[in-house]
């Protein structure tokens with residue numbers, strides 16, 4: 199998975215194009231993963247009054263959108279980055295291979 203919870207991402211499509219925010223949640227759905235970003239892609243959910251005296255409410259919430267609409271912002275160079283993977287062999291863990299994300303711009307592990 200390229201994007202993780204807590205990552206800073208930039209939106210490249212949709213109404214919030216160009217804005218960035220922090221990943222709050224990754225939502226697996228069918229073959230793809232949706233992403234919820236703090237303060238972005240805000241939608242209203244309308245709630246009907248349940249009781250007589252209650253008012254209907256509008257609740258604002260960040261709606262999930264497709265992972266392909268976001269780009270990871272590299273914390274090192276601060277730019278929206280394409281991600282590569284580097285395979286590391288960790289000798290301490292029975293030679294298990296580890297994937298490390300790297301920024302293709304500055305080639306630093308992130």
Ligand SMILES: [Zn+2]
Nearest residue numbers: 272275301304
């Ligand atoms: Zn970078």
